[in-house]
Amino acid sequence: MHLLCSCCLLLLFSVGAQGALETPKATPEHVHLSYPGEPGSMTVTWTTWVPARSEVQFGMQLSGPMPLRAQGTLTTFVDGGVLRRKFYIHRVTLRKLLPGVQYVYRCGSAQGWSRRFRFRALKNGVHWSPRLAVFGDMGADNAKALPRLRRDTQQGMYDAILHVGDFAYNMDEDNARVGDRFMKLIEPVAANLPYMTCPGNHEQRYNFSNYKARFSMPGDNEGLWYSWDLGPAHIISFSTEVYFFLRYGRHLVQKQFRWLERDLQKANQNRAARPWIITMGHRPMYCSNADLDDCTKYESKVRRGLGGKYGLEDLFYKHGVDLQLWAHEHSYERLWPIYNYQVFNGSRQQPYTHPRGPVHIITGSAGCEERLTPFVIRPRPWSAVRVKEYGYTRMNILNGTHLHMQQVSDDQDGKIVDDFWLVRPLHGRTMYL
Secondary structure: OHHHHHHHHHHHHHHHHHHHHHOOOOOOEEEEEEOOOOOOOEEEEEEEOOOOOOEEEEEOOOOOOOOEEEEOEEEEEEOOOOOOOEEEEEEEEEOOOOOOOEEEEEEEEOOEEOOOEEEEOOOOOOOOOOEEEEEOOEEOOOOOOHHHHHHHHHOOOOOEEEEOOOEEOOOOHHHHHHHHHHHHHHHHHHOOOEEEEOOOHHHOHHHHHHHHHHOOOOOOOOOOOEEEEEOOEEEEEOOHHHHOOHHHOOHHHHHHHHHHHHHHHHHHHOOOOOOEEEEEOOOOOOOOEOOOOOOOOOOOHHHHEEOOEEOHHHHHHHOOOOEEEEOOOOOEEEEOOEEOOEEOOOOOOOOOEOOOOOEEEEEOOOEOOOOOOOEOOOOOOOEEEEEOOOEEEEEEEOOOOEEEEEEEEOOOOOEEEEEEEEEOOOOOOOOOO
16 A cells, blocks of 8 residues: 555656646747848747747846837747647847847746847948858757857857758657757857748748748748848848749749749849849759759759749849859858859959859758768869868858858868858949850
């Protein structure tokens, strides 16, 4: 009898402890920033496990009261896994921020507040030099680039982050708990810098629902495609995945293509003010990795389109896109200026000065459980530099004519393993001559 009671007590205790662990909380988690596209603004996004008010308190003092307040919206997200886990996603946009000024903020409600974070409001206008970290393919496991990115962020090295698809591996797994773990991991970076994203193939479950719910990008296309201005650059993010997951809607291929066409036309009308046009999409048009991907073994659907329609290489070339950022391949590769498999270097001595075709960078080596991807033994004639090491890319848009790229190796303790300048004239940017 005594033994039975002990077992009952032990069982009750474990259930009670488990219940305590699972108690829903209103304390914000997964805090991160994004730029909504309007000057003097910043969007704060976070998650709670029970409904609560969406408020951000902010100010300019590192300690003491935060006098400014902003309210936002709450949306309910139900993950598609068997547990149908329910999240409450909060979005608050801060406006009338002073350009270049550092703000301190916390988010939440009377039911629970986050700790304090800080960010620097983006500068307005075109006459400044944005600094960005660029990478794709970072998982919750083996996220090799993250410790150094955290240190870089603490030292104020960047104005924004570009994550070029593939998050967590995968956000939907274990009933979206892998996504929770990933969002928690990136918080020290993403809660202090606008963390700008595009969807990759690993986001596709339940029609990209985890990606759409967790990130808050500009525009009204659920973050699948959008554009924004940053200093002397116009940056376009789009989905390569519409070409591959046709069951979510073949019409999306045409819809995105038409949107890209209109956006590029508009960007070229504004090219005197913002000369650089930079695109980011997950799956590259070209690569020389030893795998079965369609940029190695098959003709790229992104490059050529479906049945010869809606291919992006001709569109981007026609509108004079300067730089195309990709990921997907777990390595770093820089191409010579290229169009239709032909190399169009500016000159033998200075290939990236006044190039006659767009420049492609593949930066998918931030680290994930799938490890690094090897290259084919013989590089293609259009492949300039190949690095099979964990790392990420730094981009400094110095002014309207000069852009500086560096590849950081985590395997070599932060050593710069690739470094080049892209130089294009201010006039005649639409055409590659």
